[in-house]
Amino acid sequence: DAGITQSPRHKVTETGTPVTLRCHQTENHRYMYWYRQDPGHGLRLIHYSYGVKDTDKGEVSDGYSVSRSKTEDFLLTLESATSSQTSVYFCATRRDRAHSPLHFGNGTRLTVT
């Protein structure tokens, strides 16, 4: 949807290792988001970007960092993965800030052992 590709789709990693998830979009949308989805918690915002090199924290940003060096790419990094970061991660884009829907990728399932 909206040309959003997330990679990898699945990843298993060990506690304490760094992990980077990638989101690539082809729609030239200005706004990009990282959410995590967990049972009983729904979708929670981790970080978002409102332009190249412009990012801000969301609701659950501790332990995560992001970077956006190009309009089309938004990276999410777990500096030192913990078991509590086992989750499904979704990238989303939005054309405008007002009254504009989010378009989601198909997610990355991350397991931290």
Added chain:
Amino acid sequence: QQQVKQSPQSLIVQKGGIPIINCAYENTAFDYFPWYQQFPGKGPALLIAIRPDVSEKKEGRFTISFNKSAKQFSLHIMDSQPGDSATYFCAASMGSGGGADGLTFGKGTHLIIQP
């Protein structure tokens, strides 16, 4: 503090029935209310959205009812089918006066339509 409360958490309905999912919000500055549908292994996809200047919006078998005074909105699925089995999320956001931080989501409703 959860700004959008969604209920029920799960729902089982017989084929042809009308499942109803309810959401309530607190922030009166919200003025855009979309619903998303998510199938297993996929990302959420926009289903239907409403602005507070209308009380109801229909798209096919899906209807949003909106009650501005009560700060509530709901999704109805007419003539439900097994293929409607999915997780549904309500959401809300502010318009041009709001921030760039996307949508505030409810926690989701897992809907099963039994044949």
